[in-house]
Amino acid sequence: KQEVTQIPAALSVPEGENLVLNCSFTDSAIYNLQWFRQDPGKGLTSLLLIQSSQREQTSGRLNASLDKSSGRSTLYIAASQPGDSATYLCAVRRTTDSWGKLQFGAGTQVVVTP
Amino acid sequence: NAGVTQTPKFQVLKTGQSMTLQCAQDMNHEYMSWYRQDPGMGLRLIHYSVGAGITDQGEVPNGYNVSRSTTEDFPLRLLSAAPSQTSVYFCASTRGQGNTIYFGEGSWLTVV
Numbered sequence: 512k513q514e515v516t517q518i519p520a521a522l523s524v525p526e527g528e529n530l531v532l533n534c535s536f537t538d539s540a541i542y543n544l545q546w547f548r549q550d551p552g553k554g555l556t557s558l559l560l561i562q563s564s565q566r567e568q569t570s571g572r573l574n575a576s577l578d579k580s581s582g583r584s585t586l587y588i589a590a591s592q593p594g595d596s597a598t599y600l601c602a603v604r605r606t607t608d609s610w611g612k613l614q615f616g617a618g619t620q621v622v623v624t625p
Numbered sequence: 626n627a628g629v630t631q632t633p634k635f636q637v638l639k640t641g642q643s644m645t646l647q648c649a650q651d652m653n654h655e656y657m658s659w660y661r662q663d664p665g666m667g668l669r670l671i672h673y674s675v676g677a678g679i680t681d682q683g684e685v686p687n688g689y690n691v692s693r694s695t696t697e698d699f700p701l702r703l704l705s706a707a708p709s710q711t712s713v714y715f716c717a718s719t720r721g722q723g724n725t726i727y728f729g730e731g732s733w734l735t736v737v
Contacts, residue, residue, distance in 0.1 A: 515667075543723060554629075554715055554728040555668075562723060600667070610722040611658040611673030612683065617665065 648716030
C-alpha cells in the first residue's frame with residue numbers, strides 16, 4: 512500500500528521568505544504526482560502535475576521537484592505572500608492503480624504573516 | 626467556467642435517512658470520482674467512473690452507491706446514513722489519466 516507523508520504538518524513564515532514543502536511516498540512505482548492547494552471551506556486546486564518521467568515542473572513562483580528513487584517531492588514557493596496561506600496537499604498515483612486511485616498526504620498547513 | 630459543481634453545499638441528515646449528493650461537470654471529462662475528507666485521514670476514494678455506464682469501487686465504498694448515466698453527471702447516493710459518514714465530500718473530474726484533476730468545492734454532510 513502506498514503511504515504518502517507530508518512533513519511538517521504546519522508551517523508559519525514571514526512574508527517574503529521562501530517556502531519548502533515536503534512530500535514522501537513509499538512506493539516509487541508512480542505514474543505521476545500532483546500538488547494541490549486547499550483554502551478553508553473550499554475544494555482542491557491543482558498547482559502542478561509531474562509525470563513520472565519528469566524531474567521538475569515550474570509555474571510562476573512555484574517549482575516542484577520529483578525524485579522517484581528516494582520517494583520524495585518538494586514544492587518550493589518563492590517570495591511567499593499572505594495570499595499563499597492555505598493547506599498544500601500532494602497526491603500520488605501508482606502505476607498499478609487506475610487513474611482515480613490517488614493517494615493523498617494529510618497536507619501541510621501554511622501561514623504567511625505580513 | 627463552471628467546472629465541477631456540487632450540490633448541496635451543506636446537509637444534515639438523521640441516521641437511517643438516504644440522500645444523493647449531486648456532481649456535474651461541463652468540461653466533457655470522461656473520468657469522474659468521489660472522495661471523502663476526514664481530519665487526520667486525508668482524502669480517500671469512494672467510487673470512480675471512467676465513462677458513462679462504467680463505475681468502480683475505491684478505497685471506502687461501503688454505504689455508498691453511484692451510477693453514471695451521462696458524461697456530465699456522477700451522483701453519489703447514501704443508502705442509509707450513519708454518523709460515520711459525517712464528512713466533507715469532494716467530486717473530481719479529469720480529461721484523461723495523465724491530466725490535471727479538477728475538484729468541486731465540496732459538500733459538508735453531518736449525520737446525527
